Amino acid sequence: MFKEKLTSKLMPRDPKQRLRVERFLLAQISYIVCWSVIMCLYMWGMFRLNFAEMICFIATCAMANGIFYAVFLTGLNRKFAEPSLTIPQIVVATIFIMLTIYFTNSQRGILLIMYFIALIFGVFQLSRRQFLLLSLFALSSYAIVITALLQRHPDVIDIKVEVLQLLVLAVVLVWFSLVGGYISEMRSRLYRMHKNLQQAYQKIEELALHDELTGIYNRRAILGYLKEEIERASRYDIPLSVSLADIDHFKSINDTYGHLVGDKILRELAAHIKGCIRSTDRVGRYGGEEFLIILPHTPISRALSCMERCRSDIEGSLFEGLRITVSFGIAALRPEDDLDSLLSRADKALYEAKNRGRNRVCHE
Structure with missing residues (x-):
């Protein structure tokens, strides 16, 4: 000493x-x-x-x-x-x-x-x-x-x-x-x-983890983080929610205004979603116009409130001079869930939001 x-x-x-x-x-x-x-x-x-x-x-x-x-x-x-x-x-x-x-x-x-x-x-x-x-x-x-x-x-x-x-x-x-x-x-x-x-x-490490277009985590990285969060939540019995977000009628935006405008909208939307969530949450590009949002230590009620606020902010904002809407599907981790089942339920909730008229938040 x-x-x-x-x-x-x-x-x-x-x-x-x-x-x-x-x-x-x-x-x-x-x-x-x-x-x-x-x-x-x-x-x-x-x-x-x-x-x-x-x-x-x-x-x-x-x-x-x-x-x-x-x-x-x-x-x-x-x-x-x-x-x-x-x-x-x-x-x-x-x-x-x-x-x-x-x-x-x-x-x-x-x-x-x-x-x-x-x-x-x-x-x-x-x-x-x-x-x-x-x-x-x-x-x-x-x-x-x-x-x-x-x-x-x-x-x-x-x-x-x-x-x-x-x-x-x-x-x-x-x-x-x-x-x-x-x-x-x-x-x-x-x-x-x-x-x-x-x-x-x-x-190289950044490119391996981040989506080149939007700058947020790519599919491989965000799924890796989700797997870690599922293991942590299951071990310590803490709440975990995930959300899948999908841009409504994105194909028509690309067809009408071109893919360059569509890419810019994706970039701006990714930044917008990142600004809506906490620093401890993570967002990644799950597919073409789909985003996966991980909300650790978050029960379903708080996840619904957070995603509803994000949906409302997006609806009231302009992206490349255009108004767009986003549908959200949320699922909370259950004891029997693994990575695939949790994502499957979030996807099911997103599908329900689309069927009910889009621009809404649904949970499963």
Whole structure:
């Protein structure tokens, strides 16, 4: 329990923020390694700061990283174009490494390797151009360090070695930027492909469940949901009603005004019925101009009231400038019912509504 509370305070709950903080904390391991190297340099007499100055130097670096951590925990990083703050973190790391190199005696060349530890974190986010700009910043920083050492501590510097190291660093950084940028671009491309595949899968799933014309559930999907509701209602002894709705004289509408108008009427009617029922109810296209409406937790009396209200609304509305009417047949689930028998009784009630003059609601 204590561990969970501690983790919730130290790590954000948002998955993206959590990933950013995890990467940040991974980078802190690299800093701990670098601080250990500085202490070794100090103990071996290779570092020009005294003990107090060295501790202040390390503490300043730790405070800078503490600011980054606070920014992540408060969510302020989300206000930036790049919420991971990769470039600012690498810039701070570069400054820290170059200052470490400046305070180190003639053995400073080996410390250049530490810069690549910082730069490698850019593979998660940076483009080739950003890699090159950071490399230019590092080379400029190292050139400033060499110049400062020549002016202030010429006794600890061999200019030929330093220039050679600068040239080698430039070559390696250019190569690293090109490869790092390529990896980053590959990662971005894979991410886009994955996102496109997810969207395509969602589209396929939607097409598999929804009627292409009306946008409501297709016959296969609505019957699947009805089967689930029948099982649930039977198991827990809760009421369930279904209704079959059929547009009156729809064939004459198609013959008179054309199938394009008929399709538009079907779309508008589907949306109208969906607006008449509750969010927990479901409606699907059962046949050509027939709709199946599932009303969970609904006894026959409430189902009659709901469908009558829907019928009245349809009668008083215009669909593509035309007035249409709809007949409804309702059946409530009985203990002996299965899917076929329930639908058969709803269809029988619909047939009765048609025989009694249409534009009415009947139940079986």
